[in-house]
Amino acid sequence: MHPENNEEELLKGLAINDKRAVETIYRENYNMIQTLIISNSGTTDDAKDIFQEAMIVLYEKTKGGNFTLNCQIKTYVYSICRRLWLKRLQQINRYSNEMDSLSEVVPSEEDIEDHERKNEEFRLMEKAISTLGEPCKSLIEAFYIQKMNMQEIANLFGYTNAENAKNQKYKCLMRLKKIFFSQYKNGNGNG
Amino acid sequence: MDDVKILEAVERYIRGEMKPDERVYFEQLRKDNQEVDQMVVEHTVFLHQVNELAERKEFRSTLQEVHTDLAEKDLIHSAKLKGNDKVIYLWNRYKRVAAIAASIAGITALTFSGLVVAFSPKQDNQKLQELDRKLSIVTRDNVIQKAELNNIKRKIDPASFTSGGTGFLIDGKGYLVTNEHVIKNAKNIAVQNSKGIIYNAIVIHQDAARDIAILKIADDSFRVINSIPYNFKKSSTDLAEPIFTMGFPRNEIVYGEGYLSSKTGFLGDTLTCQIAIAANPGNSGSPVLNKNGEVIGLLSTRQKAAEGVVFAIQSKYINKAIEDLKKADSSYQNIRMPSGSLKGIERTEQVKKLEDYIFMVKIN
Incomplete structure:
Protein backbone atom coordinates (compact mmCIF):
# COMPACT_ATOMS: atom_id res chain seq x y z
CA MET A 1 0.00 0.00 0.00
CA ILE A 112 -18.60 22.02 15.21
CA GLU A 113 -19.20 24.00 18.39
CA ASP A 114 -15.44 24.16 19.02
CA HIS A 115 -14.96 25.24 15.45
CA GLU A 116 -17.55 27.99 15.73
CA ARG A 117 -15.99 29.25 18.93
CA LYS A 118 -12.61 29.41 17.15
CA ASN A 119 -14.21 31.22 14.22
CA GLU A 120 -15.60 33.78 16.63
CA GLU A 121 -12.18 34.27 18.25
CA PHE A 122 -10.56 34.75 14.86
CA ARG A 123 -13.27 37.19 13.90
CA LEU A 124 -12.50 39.25 17.03
CA MET A 125 -8.78 39.21 16.29
CA GLU A 126 -9.30 40.21 12.66
CA LYS A 127 -11.67 42.95 13.72
CA ALA A 128 -9.11 44.24 16.23
CA ILE A 129 -6.42 44.26 13.54
CA SER A 130 -8.58 46.12 11.04
CA THR A 131 -9.55 48.70 13.68
CA LEU A 132 -5.86 49.64 13.86
CA GLY A 133 -5.83 51.43 10.51
CA GLU A 134 -2.75 51.92 8.35
CA PRO A 135 0.20 51.55 8.52
CA CYS A 136 -0.31 49.43 11.66
CA LYS A 137 -2.65 46.93 10.03
CA SER A 138 -0.24 46.02 7.22
CA LEU A 139 2.75 46.05 9.52
CA ILE A 140 1.14 43.68 12.03
CA GLU A 141 -0.12 41.39 9.29
CA ALA A 142 3.25 41.26 7.59
CA PHE A 143 5.03 40.28 10.80
CA TYR A 144 2.56 38.07 12.65
CA ILE A 145 0.46 36.59 9.85
CA GLN A 146 2.78 36.45 6.87
CA LYS A 147 5.77 35.89 9.20
CA MET A 148 8.12 38.19 7.32
CA ASN A 149 11.25 39.29 9.16
CA MET A 150 11.89 42.90 10.16
CA GLN A 151 14.43 43.52 7.38
CA GLU A 152 11.97 42.40 4.71
CA ILE A 153 9.29 44.53 6.29
CA ALA A 154 11.57 47.57 6.41
CA ASN A 155 12.29 47.14 2.68
CA LEU A 156 8.68 46.51 1.77
CA PHE A 157 7.27 49.45 3.72
CA GLY A 158 10.17 51.78 3.02
CA TYR A 159 11.55 52.21 6.53
CA THR A 160 15.12 53.45 6.64
CA ASN A 161 16.18 50.42 8.67
CA ALA A 162 14.85 47.36 10.48
CA GLU A 163 15.17 49.08 13.86
CA ASN A 164 12.72 51.82 12.85
CA ALA A 165 10.26 49.30 11.49
CA LYS A 166 10.56 47.31 14.70
CA ASN A 167 9.82 50.31 16.91
CA GLN A 168 6.79 51.15 14.85
CA LYS A 169 5.64 47.53 15.03
CA TYR A 170 5.78 47.50 18.83
CA LYS A 171 3.79 50.72 19.03
CA CYS A 172 1.16 49.15 16.80
CA LEU A 173 1.27 45.97 18.85
CA MET A 174 0.54 47.89 22.07
CA ARG A 175 -2.57 49.37 20.53
CA LEU A 176 -3.67 46.05 19.08
CA LYS A 177 -3.33 44.27 22.41
CA LYS A 178 -5.33 46.96 24.14
CA ILE A 179 -8.17 46.56 21.62
CA PHE A 180 -7.96 42.79 21.64
CA PHE A 181 -7.99 42.29 25.40
CA SER A 182 -10.73 44.82 25.99
CA GLN A 183 -12.98 42.30 24.25
CA TYR A 184 -11.98 39.63 26.73
CA LYS A 185 -11.88 41.50 29.99
CA ASN A 186 -15.46 42.41 30.41
CA GLY A 187 -15.24 45.24 32.90
CA ASN A 188 -14.40 44.94 36.58
CA GLY A 189 -17.39 42.93 37.65
CA ASN A 190 -15.98 42.40 41.09
CA GLY A 191 -15.60 46.07 42.05
CA MET B 1 7.78 54.64 25.22
CA ASP B 2 9.07 52.54 28.11
CA ASP B 3 6.03 50.32 27.85
CA VAL B 4 7.20 49.57 24.34
CA LYS B 5 10.60 48.52 25.69
CA ILE B 6 9.03 46.14 28.21
CA LEU B 7 6.74 44.67 25.61
CA GLU B 8 9.74 44.12 23.36
CA ALA B 9 11.56 42.30 26.16
CA VAL B 10 8.51 40.15 26.87
CA GLU B 11 8.09 39.23 23.24
CA ARG B 12 11.76 38.40 22.75
CA TYR B 13 11.59 36.27 25.88
CA ILE B 14 8.57 34.29 24.67
CA ARG B 15 10.00 33.84 21.19
CA GLY B 16 13.25 32.57 22.69
CA GLU B 17 15.31 35.38 21.17
CA MET B 18 17.15 36.36 24.36
CA LYS B 19 20.80 35.61 25.01
CA PRO B 20 21.34 33.21 27.94
CA ASP B 21 22.47 35.84 30.47
CA GLU B 22 19.68 38.20 29.45
CA ARG B 23 17.24 35.35 29.83
CA VAL B 24 18.43 34.51 33.34
CA TYR B 25 18.06 38.16 34.30
CA PHE B 26 14.58 38.32 32.82
CA GLU B 27 13.45 35.12 34.51
CA GLN B 28 14.56 36.49 37.87
CA LEU B 29 12.62 39.65 37.13
CA ARG B 30 9.58 37.62 36.26
CA LYS B 31 9.89 35.73 39.51
CA ASP B 32 10.24 38.89 41.58
CA ASN B 33 7.69 40.97 39.80
CA GLN B 34 4.14 39.70 39.46
CA GLU B 35 3.24 42.37 36.97
CA VAL B 36 5.98 41.29 34.58
CA ASP B 37 4.92 37.67 35.05
CA GLN B 38 1.36 38.60 34.16
CA MET B 39 2.57 40.44 31.05
CA VAL B 40 4.39 37.31 29.94
CA VAL B 41 1.30 35.19 30.48
CA GLU B 42 -0.96 37.65 28.72
CA HIS B 43 1.37 38.06 25.78
CA THR B 44 1.69 34.29 25.45
CA VAL B 45 -2.07 34.11 25.09
CA PHE B 46 -2.00 36.88 22.53
CA LEU B 47 0.79 35.38 20.42
CA HIS B 48 -0.95 32.02 20.58
CA GLN B 49 -4.14 33.56 19.17
CA VAL B 50 -2.35 35.45 16.41
CA ASN B 51 -0.42 32.37 15.47
CA GLU B 52 -3.55 30.25 15.26
CA LEU B 53 -5.06 32.87 12.98
CA ALA B 54 -1.96 32.84 10.76
CA GLU B 55 -2.10 29.05 10.49
CA ARG B 56 -5.79 29.12 9.69
CA LYS B 57 -5.18 31.65 6.89
CA GLU B 58 -2.34 29.60 5.50
CA PHE B 59 -4.48 26.47 5.50
CA ARG B 60 -7.30 28.28 3.75
CA SER B 61 -4.97 29.34 0.97
CA THR B 62 -3.69 25.77 0.64
CA LEU B 63 -7.30 24.63 0.23
CA GLN B 64 -7.91 27.25 -2.47
CA GLU B 65 -4.81 26.22 -4.36
CA VAL B 66 -5.62 22.53 -4.11
CA HIS B 67 -9.17 23.10 -5.25
CA THR B 68 -8.16 25.07 -8.33
CA ASP B 69 -5.44 22.58 -9.15
CA LEU B 70 -7.69 19.54 -8.90
CA ALA B 71 -10.47 21.21 -10.88
CA GLU B 72 -8.06 22.15 -13.68
CA LYS B 73 -6.75 18.60 -13.84
CA ASP B 74 -10.32 17.26 -13.87
CA LEU B 75 -9.72 15.27 -10.72
CA ILE B 76 -12.79 16.70 -9.03
CA HIS B 77 -16.11 17.60 -10.61
CA SER B 78 -15.90 21.31 -10.11
CA ALA B 79 -16.21 24.05 -12.68
CA LYS B 80 -12.97 25.04 -14.36
CA LEU B 81 -11.81 28.60 -14.50
CA LYS B 82 -12.74 30.70 -17.50
CA GLY B 83 -11.51 33.88 -19.19
CA ASN B 84 -9.51 36.23 -17.01
CA ASP B 85 -9.44 33.94 -14.01
CA LYS B 86 -7.90 31.24 -16.11
CA VAL B 87 -5.14 33.55 -17.31
CA ILE B 88 -4.44 34.57 -13.73
CA TYR B 89 -4.33 30.97 -12.63
CA LEU B 90 -1.87 29.99 -15.33
CA TRP B 91 0.23 33.07 -14.72
CA ASN B 92 0.40 32.33 -10.99
CA ARG B 93 1.14 28.75 -11.59
CA TYR B 94 4.19 29.33 -13.73
CA LYS B 95 5.46 32.65 -12.47
CA ARG B 96 5.36 33.75 -8.89
CA VAL B 97 4.95 37.46 -9.09
CA ALA B 98 5.01 38.30 -5.45
CA ALA B 99 8.07 40.48 -5.99
CA ILE B 100 6.23 42.84 -8.35
CA ALA B 101 3.38 43.32 -5.94
CA ALA B 102 5.83 43.77 -3.14
CA SER B 103 7.73 46.58 -4.84
CA ILE B 104 4.52 48.45 -5.65
CA ALA B 105 3.47 48.19 -2.02
CA GLY B 106 6.94 49.36 -1.06
CA ILE B 107 6.64 52.59 -3.00
CA THR B 108 3.25 53.31 -1.46
CA ALA B 109 4.59 52.68 1.99
CA LEU B 110 7.54 55.04 1.51
CA THR B 111 5.29 57.89 2.52
CA PHE B 112 4.82 56.37 5.94
CA SER B 113 8.49 56.16 6.73
CA GLY B 114 8.61 59.92 7.19
CA LEU B 115 6.15 59.61 10.04
CA VAL B 116 8.26 57.25 12.05
CA VAL B 117 9.81 58.86 15.06
CA ALA B 118 12.82 57.21 16.56
CA PHE B 119 13.04 57.37 20.33
CA SER B 120 15.86 57.09 22.78
CA PRO B 121 15.65 53.77 24.56
CA LYS B 122 16.03 53.70 28.32
CA GLN B 123 17.42 50.76 30.20
CA ASP B 124 14.89 47.99 30.79
CA ASN B 125 15.80 47.47 34.41
CA GLN B 126 15.48 51.14 35.22
CA LYS B 127 11.90 51.09 34.10
CA LEU B 128 11.20 47.83 35.80
CA GLN B 129 12.55 49.08 39.10
CA GLU B 130 10.20 51.99 38.77
CA LEU B 131 7.38 49.54 38.17
CA ASP B 132 8.42 47.62 41.23
CA ARG B 133 8.29 50.75 43.34
CA LYS B 134 4.85 51.66 42.06
CA LEU B 135 3.73 48.15 42.78
CA SER B 136 4.86 48.22 46.37
CA ILE B 137 2.91 51.46 46.89
CA VAL B 138 -0.19 49.78 45.51
CA THR B 139 0.39 46.76 47.70
CA ARG B 140 0.78 48.96 50.77
CA ASP B 141 -2.45 50.78 49.94
CA ASN B 142 -4.12 47.43 49.58
CA VAL B 143 -2.98 46.31 53.00
CA ILE B 144 -4.29 49.49 54.59
CA GLN B 145 -7.58 49.10 52.77
CA LYS B 146 -7.88 45.53 53.83
CA ALA B 147 -7.24 46.43 57.45
CA GLU B 148 -9.95 49.08 57.25
CA LEU B 149 -12.33 46.62 55.64
CA ASN B 150 -11.69 44.10 58.38
CA ASN B 151 -12.41 46.74 60.97
CA ILE B 152 -15.73 47.50 59.37
CA LYS B 153 -16.56 43.81 59.08
CA ARG B 154 -15.90 43.27 62.77
CA LYS B 155 -18.21 46.11 63.66
CA ILE B 156 -21.10 44.85 61.51
CA ASP B 157 -20.96 41.19 62.32
CA PRO B 158 -22.41 40.49 65.74
CA ALA B 159 -21.36 36.86 65.60
CA SER B 160 -17.76 38.11 65.48
CA PHE B 161 -16.76 35.89 62.61
CA THR B 162 -13.45 37.34 61.58
CA SER B 163 -12.37 36.31 58.16
CA GLY B 164 -14.19 34.68 55.34
CA GLY B 165 -14.18 33.17 51.95
CA THR B 166 -16.47 31.43 49.55
CA GLY B 167 -17.48 27.81 49.16
CA PHE B 168 -19.83 25.93 46.86
CA LEU B 169 -21.84 22.74 47.01
CA ILE B 170 -20.45 19.55 45.51
CA ASP B 171 -23.27 17.40 46.82
CA GLY B 172 -26.80 18.43 47.80
CA LYS B 173 -26.45 16.53 51.07
CA GLY B 174 -24.54 19.53 52.36
CA TYR B 175 -20.97 18.96 51.21
CA LEU B 176 -19.05 22.07 50.17
CA VAL B 177 -15.59 22.72 48.82
CA THR B 178 -13.47 25.76 49.69
CA ASN B 179 -9.81 26.73 50.09
CA GLU B 180 -7.90 25.19 52.96
CA HIS B 181 -6.40 28.56 53.87
CA VAL B 182 -9.90 29.98 54.41
CA ILE B 183 -10.68 27.60 57.29
CA LYS B 184 -7.16 26.91 58.50
CA ASN B 185 -7.36 28.64 61.87
CA ALA B 186 -11.06 28.22 62.45
CA LYS B 187 -12.60 27.24 65.77
CA ASN B 188 -16.15 27.55 64.44
CA ILE B 189 -17.36 27.63 60.86
CA ALA B 190 -20.62 28.94 59.50
CA VAL B 191 -21.81 29.13 55.91
CA GLN B 192 -24.35 31.62 54.65
CA ASN B 193 -26.28 31.39 51.38
CA SER B 194 -27.27 34.25 49.11
CA LYS B 195 -30.58 34.59 50.94
CA GLY B 196 -28.74 35.25 54.19
CA ILE B 197 -29.56 31.96 55.93
CA ILE B 198 -26.70 30.75 58.13
CA TYR B 199 -25.83 27.12 58.83
CA ASN B 200 -23.14 25.63 61.04
CA ALA B 201 -20.54 23.55 59.23
CA ILE B 202 -17.64 21.25 60.08
CA VAL B 203 -14.40 20.41 58.26
CA ILE B 204 -14.28 16.81 57.09
CA HIS B 205 -11.23 16.96 54.85
CA GLN B 206 -8.23 19.26 54.78
CA ASP B 207 -5.39 19.32 52.25
CA ALA B 208 -3.00 22.18 52.87
CA ALA B 209 -0.69 21.23 50.02
CA ARG B 210 -3.44 21.52 47.44
CA ASP B 211 -5.26 24.24 49.38
CA ILE B 212 -8.52 22.32 49.28
CA ALA B 213 -10.94 21.72 52.15
CA ILE B 214 -14.25 19.87 52.17
CA LEU B 215 -16.92 21.05 54.60
CA LYS B 216 -20.18 19.47 55.67
CA ILE B 217 -23.17 21.48 56.78
CA ALA B 218 -24.04 20.15 60.24
CA ASP B 219 -27.29 21.89 60.96
CA ASP B 220 -30.77 20.47 61.52
CA SER B 221 -32.37 23.30 59.61
CA PHE B 222 -30.52 22.39 56.40
CA ARG B 223 -32.66 20.63 53.82
CA VAL B 224 -31.00 18.27 51.36
CA ILE B 225 -30.94 19.65 47.82
CA ASN B 226 -31.79 17.02 45.25
CA SER B 227 -29.97 18.20 42.20
CA ILE B 228 -27.15 20.64 41.60
CA PRO B 229 -27.33 22.39 38.23
CA TYR B 230 -23.61 22.34 37.34
CA ASN B 231 -20.91 19.71 36.86
CA PHE B 232 -17.14 19.46 37.06
CA LYS B 233 -15.10 19.57 33.87
CA LYS B 234 -12.64 16.71 33.62
CA SER B 235 -10.71 17.56 30.48
CA SER B 236 -8.44 20.58 30.28
CA THR B 237 -9.59 24.03 29.28
CA ASP B 238 -8.22 25.99 26.32
CA LEU B 239 -5.97 28.97 26.69
CA ALA B 240 -7.86 32.26 26.45
CA GLU B 241 -11.18 30.55 27.04
CA PRO B 242 -13.65 32.97 28.64
CA ILE B 243 -14.52 32.10 32.24
CA PHE B 244 -16.54 33.55 35.10
CA THR B 245 -16.73 33.30 38.84
CA MET B 246 -19.16 34.07 41.66
CA GLY B 247 -18.14 34.64 45.24
CA PHE B 248 -18.44 36.69 48.40
CA PRO B 249 -15.71 39.34 48.49
CA ARG B 250 -18.26 41.35 50.46
CA ASN B 251 -21.55 40.57 52.12
CA GLU B 252 -23.41 39.86 48.92
CA ILE B 253 -22.64 37.62 46.01
CA VAL B 254 -20.47 39.19 43.29
CA TYR B 255 -20.02 38.10 39.69
CA GLY B 256 -16.75 38.44 37.76
CA GLU B 257 -15.57 37.64 34.22
CA GLY B 258 -12.16 36.90 32.78
CA TYR B 259 -10.23 34.43 30.67
CA LEU B 260 -7.82 31.57 31.23
CA SER B 261 -4.39 33.04 30.73
CA SER B 262 -2.11 30.08 31.38
CA LYS B 263 -2.67 26.39 31.73
CA THR B 264 -0.18 26.12 34.52
CA GLY B 265 -0.06 28.50 37.42
CA PHE B 266 2.66 30.58 38.96
CA LEU B 267 6.09 29.51 37.71
CA GLY B 268 4.79 26.39 36.06
CA ASP B 269 2.85 25.00 39.03
CA THR B 270 0.77 22.22 37.46
CA LEU B 271 -1.72 22.15 40.33
CA THR B 272 -3.15 25.52 39.46
CA CYS B 273 -3.93 27.47 36.34
CA GLN B 274 -3.60 31.20 35.98
CA ILE B 275 -6.65 33.24 35.19
CA ALA B 276 -7.13 36.92 34.49
CA ILE B 277 -10.11 38.02 36.48
CA ALA B 278 -10.85 40.74 39.00
CA ALA B 279 -10.87 39.10 42.42
CA ASN B 280 -10.75 40.34 45.98
CA PRO B 281 -10.01 38.78 49.34
CA GLY B 282 -13.09 36.74 50.12
CA ASN B 283 -13.20 35.32 46.62
CA SER B 284 -11.05 32.45 47.86
CA GLY B 285 -12.94 29.22 47.34
CA SER B 286 -15.21 30.58 44.59
CA PRO B 287 -15.99 28.29 41.70
CA VAL B 288 -14.40 29.17 38.34
CA LEU B 289 -16.73 28.22 35.50
CA ASN B 290 -16.50 28.10 31.72
CA LYS B 291 -19.11 29.29 29.24
CA ASN B 292 -21.06 26.04 29.60
CA GLY B 293 -21.33 26.55 33.34
CA GLU B 294 -18.93 23.69 34.06
CA VAL B 295 -16.67 24.10 37.09
CA ILE B 296 -13.09 24.21 35.81
CA GLY B 297 -11.45 25.23 39.05
CA LEU B 298 -11.46 26.56 42.56
CA LEU B 299 -10.33 30.15 42.89
CA SER B 300 -7.36 30.67 45.16
CA THR B 301 -6.10 34.18 45.90
CA ARG B 302 -2.84 33.25 47.51
CA GLN B 303 -0.82 35.65 45.35
CA LYS B 304 -1.15 39.15 46.67
CA ALA B 305 0.86 41.28 44.27
CA ALA B 306 -0.46 42.12 40.82
CA GLU B 307 -4.04 42.93 39.99
CA GLY B 308 -5.76 40.49 37.73
CA VAL B 309 -3.35 37.67 38.53
CA VAL B 310 -5.40 34.95 40.12
CA PHE B 311 -4.78 31.28 40.36
CA ALA B 312 -7.33 28.55 40.27
CA ILE B 313 -6.91 25.02 41.50
CA GLN B 314 -7.91 22.75 38.65
CA SER B 315 -11.19 20.94 39.22
CA LYS B 316 -9.64 17.50 38.81
CA TYR B 317 -7.93 18.04 42.17
CA ILE B 318 -11.32 18.56 43.79
CA ASN B 319 -12.31 15.16 42.42
CA LYS B 320 -9.07 13.79 43.79
CA ALA B 321 -9.73 15.26 47.24
CA ILE B 322 -13.13 13.60 47.36
CA GLU B 323 -11.66 10.27 46.36
CA ASP B 324 -9.07 10.63 49.13
CA LEU B 325 -11.85 11.41 51.59
CA LYS B 326 -13.85 8.37 50.56
CA LYS B 327 -10.81 6.16 50.98
CA ALA B 328 -10.01 7.58 54.39
CA ASP B 329 -13.52 7.35 55.82
CA SER B 330 -16.12 4.94 54.49
CA SER B 331 -18.99 6.96 55.93
CA TYR B 332 -18.52 9.42 53.05
CA GLN B 333 -19.01 6.79 50.34
CA ASN B 334 -22.32 8.35 49.41
CA ILE B 335 -20.85 11.64 48.17
CA ARG B 336 -21.80 12.05 44.52
CA MET B 337 -20.31 14.66 42.23
CA PRO B 338 -23.00 16.78 40.59
CA SER B 339 -23.93 16.06 36.98
CA GLY B 340 -26.22 18.93 36.08
CA SER B 341 -25.70 21.03 32.98
CA LEU B 342 -25.96 24.74 32.27
CA LYS B 343 -24.88 24.36 28.66
CA GLY B 344 -26.55 26.57 26.10
CA ILE B 345 -28.27 28.77 28.69
CA GLU B 346 -27.88 32.56 28.74
CA ARG B 347 -25.30 33.82 31.22
CA THR B 348 -27.85 35.71 33.32
CA GLU B 349 -29.88 32.52 33.69
CA GLN B 350 -26.77 30.53 34.55
CA VAL B 351 -25.91 33.00 37.28
CA LYS B 352 -29.44 32.89 38.69
CA LYS B 353 -29.31 29.12 38.84
CA LEU B 354 -25.87 29.05 40.44
CA GLU B 355 -26.59 31.59 43.15
CA ASP B 356 -28.30 29.19 45.56
CA TYR B 357 -25.38 26.79 45.61
CA ILE B 358 -22.63 29.22 46.50
CA PHE B 359 -22.07 30.08 50.16
CA MET B 360 -20.12 32.61 52.16
CA VAL B 361 -17.77 30.81 54.51
CA LYS B 362 -17.32 32.53 57.89
CA ILE B 363 -14.98 31.52 60.64
CA ASN B 364 -13.98 32.59 64.12
Missing part, protein backbone atom coordinates in the same frame (compact mmCIF):
# COMPACT_ATOMS: atom_id res chain seq x y z
CA HIS A 2 1.26 3.45 -0.85
CA PRO A 3 2.09 5.33 2.37
CA GLU A 4 -0.07 8.22 1.24
CA ASN A 5 -3.12 6.01 1.39
CA ASN A 6 -2.58 5.29 5.01
CA GLU A 7 -5.18 7.37 6.83
CA GLU A 8 -3.05 7.98 9.88
CA GLU A 9 -0.23 9.31 7.71
CA LEU A 10 -2.69 11.51 5.88
CA LEU A 11 -3.92 13.03 9.14
CA LYS A 12 -0.37 13.64 10.29
CA GLY A 13 0.31 15.41 7.02
CA LEU A 14 -2.88 17.42 7.33
CA ALA A 15 -1.87 18.59 10.81
CA ILE A 16 1.22 20.29 9.38
CA ASN A 17 -0.57 21.66 6.32
CA ASP A 18 1.29 19.30 4.00
CA LYS A 19 -0.01 20.03 0.51
CA ARG A 20 0.17 16.46 -0.71
CA ALA A 21 -1.88 15.17 2.20
CA VAL A 22 -4.44 17.95 1.76
CA GLU A 23 -4.66 17.16 -1.94
CA THR A 24 -5.22 13.44 -1.34
CA ILE A 25 -8.01 13.99 1.18
CA TYR A 26 -9.51 16.64 -1.07
CA ARG A 27 -9.45 14.41 -4.15
CA GLU A 28 -10.94 11.43 -2.37
CA ASN A 29 -13.82 13.26 -0.72
CA TYR A 30 -14.82 16.35 -2.64
CA ASN A 31 -17.10 14.73 -5.22
CA MET A 32 -19.07 12.89 -2.56
CA ILE A 33 -19.77 16.17 -0.72
CA GLN A 34 -20.64 18.03 -3.90
CA THR A 35 -23.24 15.37 -4.66
CA LEU A 36 -24.62 15.65 -1.13
CA ILE A 37 -24.95 19.44 -1.29
CA ILE A 38 -26.33 19.65 -4.81
CA SER A 39 -28.93 16.98 -4.17
CA ASN A 40 -30.02 18.99 -1.13
CA SER A 41 -30.75 22.31 -2.87
CA GLY A 42 -27.19 23.68 -2.85
CA THR A 43 -24.85 24.93 -5.58
CA THR A 44 -21.28 24.00 -6.48
CA ASP A 45 -20.12 27.13 -4.67
CA ASP A 46 -21.96 26.00 -1.54
CA ALA A 47 -20.31 22.61 -1.91
CA LYS A 48 -16.85 24.14 -2.06
CA ASP A 49 -17.61 26.35 0.95
CA ILE A 50 -18.97 23.58 3.10
CA PHE A 51 -16.30 21.10 2.12
CA GLN A 52 -13.49 23.54 2.88
CA GLU A 53 -15.07 24.42 6.21
CA ALA A 54 -15.15 20.73 7.09
CA MET A 55 -11.50 20.38 6.05
CA ILE A 56 -10.69 23.18 8.48
CA VAL A 57 -12.59 21.42 11.28
CA LEU A 58 -10.56 18.28 10.61
CA TYR A 59 -7.31 20.24 10.29
CA GLU A 60 -7.83 21.99 13.60
CA LYS A 61 -8.69 18.74 15.33
CA THR A 62 -5.53 17.02 14.10
CA LYS A 63 -3.44 20.06 14.93
CA GLY A 64 -4.35 19.66 18.62
CA GLY A 65 -2.04 16.63 18.76
CA ASN A 66 -3.86 14.22 21.06
CA PHE A 67 -6.44 13.32 18.47
CA THR A 68 -7.58 9.97 17.20
CA LEU A 69 -10.24 9.58 14.57
CA ASN A 70 -12.56 6.76 15.51
CA CYS A 71 -13.81 6.36 11.98
CA GLN A 72 -12.66 6.75 8.41
CA ILE A 73 -11.80 10.24 7.18
CA LYS A 74 -14.59 9.87 4.64
CA THR A 75 -17.18 9.19 7.34
CA TYR A 76 -16.00 12.09 9.45
CA VAL A 77 -15.91 14.62 6.62
CA TYR A 78 -19.35 13.49 5.51
CA SER A 79 -20.81 13.92 9.01
CA ILE A 80 -19.33 17.37 9.46
CA CYS A 81 -20.50 18.54 6.03
CA ARG A 82 -23.96 17.18 6.63
CA ARG A 83 -24.22 19.07 9.92
CA LEU A 84 -22.80 22.29 8.52
CA TRP A 85 -25.11 22.20 5.54
CA LEU A 86 -28.14 21.46 7.73
CA LYS A 87 -27.26 24.49 9.83
CA ARG A 88 -26.85 26.66 6.75
CA LEU A 89 -30.21 25.55 5.41
CA GLN A 90 -31.89 26.31 8.71
CA GLN A 91 -30.37 29.78 8.72
CA ILE A 92 -31.79 30.62 5.31
CA ASN A 93 -35.07 28.79 5.96
CA ARG A 94 -34.63 26.38 3.14
CA TYR A 95 -34.78 23.48 5.49
CA SER A 96 -36.42 20.42 4.11
CA ASN A 97 -37.18 17.20 5.92
CA GLU A 98 -35.42 15.16 3.29
CA MET A 99 -32.10 15.92 4.92
CA ASP A 100 -33.26 14.16 8.06
CA SER A 101 -33.39 10.86 6.30
CA LEU A 102 -29.66 11.04 5.66
CA SER A 103 -28.42 9.09 8.62
CA GLU A 104 -25.98 10.75 10.95
CA VAL A 105 -22.86 8.65 10.99
CA VAL A 106 -20.73 10.07 13.78
CA PRO A 107 -21.80 12.63 16.34
CA SER A 108 -20.07 15.86 15.39
CA GLU A 109 -21.95 18.55 17.25
CA GLU A 110 -19.17 19.21 19.73
CA ASP A 111 -16.48 19.52 17.06
